[in-house]
Amino acid sequence: MNYALRIPDYYKQDLESLKGDTSINQFIINALAEKISALKTLDELEKRAKRGSRKHALDLLKNAPNV
Numbered sequence: 001m002n003y004a005l006r007i008p009d010y011y012k013q014d015l016e017s018l019k020g021d022t023s024i025n026q027f028i029i030n031a032l033a034e035k036i037s038a039l040k041t042l043d044e045l046e047k048r049a050k051r052g053s054r055k056h057a058l059d060l061l062k063n064a065p066n067v
Helices: 009-018 024-051 054-062
Strands: none
Touching: 009 024
């Protein structure tokens, strides 16, 4: 899959300094993968939170050691 990206000039300096030894293409792919992962994680946590119970969580905390 190929996409032509128009990256604003004001990102150039940050992009060049942050990418290190990797290509700009690889840097963008990694950034995209991180964003997708973060969004999927957030979605999964929201689904789990809906299934959860405040009472159950508080009961678990009552049994946790006081360190």
